[in-house]
Amino acid sequence: MSYNKLIVEERSRDIGNFLVGRLIPFRKKRMVGPFSFIDHMGPSKIGNGRFLDVDQHPHIGLATLTYLLDGEIHHNDSIGTSQVIRPGSVNWMVAGKGCAHTERTPEKLRKGQETSLHGYQIWVALPKELEDINPEFHHFEASKIPSWTDQNTQFKLIAGTGFGEESPVPVHSPLFMLEIKTKEEYNFSAAGQLKGEIGICIVSGSITACGDVIDAGNMLISKTEDVCDLIIKANTHLLIFGGEPFPEERHIFWNFVSHSKEKIEEAKTNWKNRKWPKVKGDDTYVPLPKPVQFK
Template identity: 65%
Template sequence: MSNTDLIIEERSRDIGDFLVGRLIPFRKKRMVGPFIFIDHMGPTTIKPGTYLDIDQHPHIGLSTLTYLFEGEVRHQDSIGSDQHIKPGSVNWMTAGKGVVHTERTPTELRHGQQFTMHGYQIWVALPIEKEDMDPEFHHLAATELPTWKEGSANFKLIAGKGFGKESPLPVHSDLFMIEIETEDTFDLHVKGQLSGEIGFCIVEGSINACDQKVEKGNMLVSKTDNECGLQIAAKSRVLLFGGEPFPEERHIFWNFVSSSKEKIEAAKESWRNKSFPQVPNDETYIPLP
């Protein structure tokens, strides 16, 4: 059987039949299901002089999903949300027709403490009929997410549906995001458990797929009906994500995602003119690149 998987690594290179590059979007794999952007944050040491301070910036046409393993972030947005994101919880902001937000190290952690920040910032494109919806914000504590154990692996369903379970996070398309932590070597079977395209983001440890060992820091992209066996090494942490792809192309510029180039141009002009809604009591502004 020919191997049609992609292995995507944070530094690009080619390895024969495998395409290797940065985390999505990548030039030959723009999306995995509705997931259009994944940013690996850290692990990095936060201390005086290096606090996280991301000023006001806009989004359209997507939902942002923030998931932390370590550290803490304060999220504020133009619809009035003010939420501290802690490890294991899920921050889900749907931009729709337009939202503005900031991300900062909380005030109570700015008194000389030193701590580690580690997590993922993920963008999920909206289906075309919801690209202009009103913005929303939802936050789930770690205790609200479905968890279960299979053999030596611990599962947590962060978003969407998978393995016969459903997360309470209110998503807008058919998708899934699952965290798996292994104690010992674990044979993972995804056939019939997940729907659509699937990505395996290796946070710690490694995966053996189709006789290829894929190490920490890489991403393996496949189809859920792939017959290759997947074995997760002991003491590994893996994020599974993906879902049904959209029939239409998505365009991305800066923080804007849309099926329409015209909507992106209009959003650029609105941000230049400072006509987007603003975060209450915040006058910061990141210029359009």
Template identity: 60%
Template sequence: MSNTGLIIAERSRDIGDFLVGRLIPFRKKRMIGPFIFIDHMGPSVIGPERYLDVDQHPHIGLATLTYLLEGEVMHADSLGTLQRIAPGSVNLMVAGKGVSHTERTPKELRNGKTGTVHGYQIWIALPKAMEAMEPEFHHITKEELPYWEDATARFTLVAGEGFGRTAPVPTFSPLFMVKIETGDTSYDLDVSGQLKGEIGICIVSGGITACDTTIEKGAILVSKVTDVCRISIAPHTCILLFGGTPLPEKRHIYWNFVATDNAMIEKAKAEWASKTFPMMADDTSYVPLPDR
């Protein structure tokens, strides 16, 4: 999904053990592990006249991970992929040296009825040596992801390694993404020894308590200490834990292009403007370069 106008650079604040902001990147924290951008989609009502239609746009230097909580989206790309993603499954598109794609409401759901689409698209920066790799696409169903329950909480390992488990989603550097949902009672979470690297917390719904401060949905917290995170999760709350080992090099970002060398971005910009970038064979839509 294109990030034009979607980065929220709201002022972050310090509550003790954590920095708090809304989505990433924010002012005090540009990346969390290899995670460089998070786009919260919805929840939005679609139909009967308004549907999700993200026209053809490009990416380089990253992998996009799409994880839906509600609704369905049809993904198509310049590799020839056509994949419908349902709630709980994972789409991982590895852009590498260049890929273009669209995301649309499936034709079967354009039936005059209303529905909801809600989820996250996450950008994961590729290691420098893999920035120009050949593009790939992977789809992992909900049933393939590790799932377990502990007291009143339910856990799904969406990607990477954590809690002694490994998800089947391909990764290119050490990382993790875990969904945690609570039931009727609160849950005290201590991930010491369970996750490695920088730790971020995205509050999807409900709220948590950290450092005697209540933080509600829509916020992201970043632990100041690697490998450690202690919070109390309120009843009926859903959070995403994500992070991992930071990449050593600074990343440049322009629109949907991510790279350690700005020359790679300038090359991608020129190719997209001239339409010599890898394009989809059966979709003539085109999102132009932003004027910035």
């Protein structure tokens, strides 16, 4: 039995300086900076015939960022990568002009006791002039990711720059992705620390923004760039992400992201006709979905 991805959704609404809604994209906001998609996986139980098995599928025009809070995923791609990702480490696959990959529960976890899986799959669109670069893969262990503590609150800079720190993840445009964990109430301000559009994903716990209490499972997007003031409640876990938006619109069809509808049409044709780099030793194939109108 394959275990498919899960997405947390909430109806969008305005609260003062923020939009509250599902993980992106949602109706009122298609992207946050260069971030074009966030997929919340779990938390779910893995085992007893229930595993993560995402068969071979393609990407163009973006980089995928995998960040786990619990469990393990084995990543294989058409570049030749075979990498197990664990909590706190970062997988960064640059699809560029075209890459295919699979994501599965590692073999060692298919024979033992039941385990958990919880994490995020994230798409970061590439700048227009870099959409056709050669695919790359980078992996960083948790110990290589900058982390610090302020007033008993833990910070980790997963990607990009912020708060005077820089992540080793080789991003292609100005962006940031932070993980924040509180033990007690914390007043958070992004002024002068983060540049561009700002999104806040509440993994657990709650925050207060503009007098409203927002609970886990929601995402907020600041309507004002570079400025974001929150009260983060005790025992709360957040992901904060964003950056400078691109001047051009991005089109999204299935796993393809590009400024050009023609490039997406070409990718669709190539995948449908199986003219695509393959994961070595893997003959699985996720068919192209039925055509939908461009968003």
